[in-house]
Amino acid sequence: MIHLTGPMYAAAVILVIAAVTFCTRLAPFVLFSRGETPKIITYLGNALPPAVMAMLVVYCLRSTPILASPHGIPELLAILTVVALHLWKRNNLISILCGTAVYMFLIQAVF
Amino acid sequence: MIIMKKALKAAFPCTVPIMLGYLSIGIAFGLLFQNAGYNFVWAFGMSVLVYAGAMQFIAVSILTSGLSLIQAAVMTLLVNIRHMFYGLSFLDTFSKMGKAKGYMIFSLTDETYSLLCSIQPPEDVDPKKFLFSVSFLNQCYWVAGSVLGSLLGSFITFDTTGMDFAMTALFIVIFLDQWKAYKTHRPALIGLAASAAVLIAVGPDNMALPAMLLITALLLVFRRPISAKLQSDEDVFTADADTAPAEAAAASADPEVRKEVTL
Numbered sequence: 018m019i020h021l022t023g024p025m026y027a028a029a030v031i032l033v034i035a036a037v038t039f040c041t042r043l044a045p046f047v048l049f050s051r052g053e054t055p056k057i058i059t060y061l062g063n064a065l066p067p068a069v070m071a072m073l074v075v076y077c078l079r080s081t082p083i084l085a086s087p088h089g090i091p092e093l094l095a096i097l098t099v100v101a102l103h104l105w106k107r108n109n110l111i112s113i114l115c116g117t118a119v120y121m122f123l124i125q126a127v128f
Numbered sequence: 129m130i131i132m133k134k135a136l137k138a139a140f141p142c143t144v145p146i147m148l149g150y151l152s153i154g155i156a157f158g159l160l161f162q163n164a165g166y167n168f169v170w171a172f173g174m175s176v177l178v179y180a181g182a183m184q185f186i187a188v189s190i191l192t193s194g195l196s197l198i199q200a201a202v203m204t205l206l207v208n209i210r211h212m213f214y215g216l217s218f219l220d221t222f223s224k225m226g227k228a229k230g231y232m233i234f235s236l237t238d239e240t241y242s243l244l245c246s247i248q249p250p251e252d253v254d255p256k257k258f259l260f261s262v263s264f265l266n267q268c269y270w271v272a273g274s275v276l277g278s279l280l281g282s283f284i285t286f287d288t289t290g291m292d293f294a295m296t297a298l299f300i301v302i303f304l305d306q307w308k309a310y311k312t313h314r315p316a317l318i319g320l321a322a323s324a325a326v327l328i329a330v331g332p333d334n335m336a337l338p339a340m341l342l343i344t345a346l347l348l349v350f351r352r353p354i355s356a357k358l359q360s361d362e363d364v365f366t367a368d369a370d371t372a373p374a375e376a377a378a379a380s381a382d383p384e385v386r387k388e389v390t391l
Contacts, residue, residue: 027166027191030200034187035177037204038211042236045215046222046229054219060355061347062216064315066245068343069213070303071319073238075339077296079332091290099297103304109145116297117148121290 087128095120131254132261138253139261145301146239147269149294150181154273156292157184161278164192168278175274179267180237181295183207184274210336213344214241221259228260235263237270239295242302246309312357318346 021029049058081089099116106112158171166188178184186207190200214236215222222232236244240263249258307316326339347354 026194027170029197030191030195031170031174031177031187033197033201034180034183034190034204035174037201038178038180038183038208039234041205041208041211042215042233044212045219046233049216049219050223057348057351058216058219060351060358061213061344062219063358064347064351064354065213065343066217066242067303067306067310067313067316068319068322068347069210069340070242070245070299070306071316072210072323072336072339072343073242073299074296074303075320075323075327076336077299079327079335092293092296095293095297096300099300100304103301109298109301110148112301113145113148113294113297116300117291117294120293120297121287124290125287 087124091120091123091128094123132257135253135257135261136265138250139258139265142243142247143262143265143269145294145298146243146266149239149298150266150269151273151276152291152294153181154270155277155280157181157188158274158277159280160185160188161274162281164188166191166278168275171274171278172271175267175271179235179270180208180211181239181270207336210238210340211236213340214238217241217245225256225260228256232260232263235267237266239298240266242299246302246305310358312354314350314354314357315347318350319343322346 045058049055078089078092081092083089095116098119099112102115103109103112154175157175158168161171161174161184162168174184174187178187183204186203187200190203195203215233218232218236222229225232243262243266244259247262249255303316307313310316322342323335323339326342327335330338
């Protein structure tokens with residue numbers, strides 16, 4: 018196996034990561050490009066977005082300490098802020114900015 | 129050129145939440161990469177070529193711990209395999225986009241995916257150019273943020289701890305919008321329950337792939353009741369949002385789609 022060092026190694030790692038990442042994004046288009054997309058795939062394409070969004074929310078919060086202090090309280094309060102503002106104002110920007118500000122304040126100044 | 133400008137102008141307001149998220153997280157990435165000994169040229173290169181938020185942070189630790197190329201490839205596959213599911217929602221949409229198709233696929237990040245799922249192009253703008261503009265602007269923010277973070281280096285004086293919550297907030301907002309737009313909440317609830325269960329079962333480090341698999345399996349198990357309530361299998365960008373399911377089914381020329389909706 019070739020042993021790369023320094024910038025060559027870094028460049029190779031970045032290119033490998035870029036290639037694998039692109040392949041994961043390209044895969045469905047290669048697998049289902051021929052003619053009609055199977056109905057089951059079309060169904061998944063329609064049903065997945067809300068499920069994936071829920072997954073991404075959980076994914077973002079995956080390292081929140083629940084058993085140790087501060088027990089996820091800053092996250093919970095910030096989420097409640099986002100949800101309440103969004104149900105009230107329906108403005109993405111306001112919900113995201115205020116939620117993030119509340120979270121930054123809580124973990125920097127309170128907890 | 130003028131048409132493209134119009135599309136960029138129309139796309140910009142939709143991308144502002146991503147801009148905030150990408151600039152702040154991009155800056156954080158640039159800072160980290162600079163601290164690891166890689167200057168702004170490297171940050172620029174990685175953000176242009178890789179363009180994957182979480183993975184680029186992991187890439188920094190791969191580089192500093194000197195993992196092999198094979199280990200780097202396997203790790204990338206595990207972290208980014210969720211992207212394989214994103215394209216499923218855009219098989220037809222992207223395939224109609226001609227020259228831009230390759231770029232649309234390349235630039236399908238978590239955030240761009242969620243935004244493309246939730247927006248409707250304005251009526252007076254070419255929808256293809258609009259979607260391309262959204263994807264392109266998003267990557268510009270990401271590249272700009274990472275270069276900026278790299279250049280700022282250690283000069284940033286204010287505490288950015290917690291700024292990455294912008295991404296979480298963005299996903300919550302889109303989740304709420306989709307909750308309102310979808311006639312059935314089962315996919316959303318399945319997503320929540322399955323991810324939480326997998327997180328508890330396997331822990332935070334390896335949750336993405338098992339969660340995606342469990343979600344897909346459950347969506348298939350509940351296919352009948354869910355697809356009965358989904359509006360239609362038509363392209364979300366061409367379907368009229370206000371069309372009732374029955375009308376959409378009747379209007380659809382494809383008998384398969386009609387069957388799917390009225391099941």
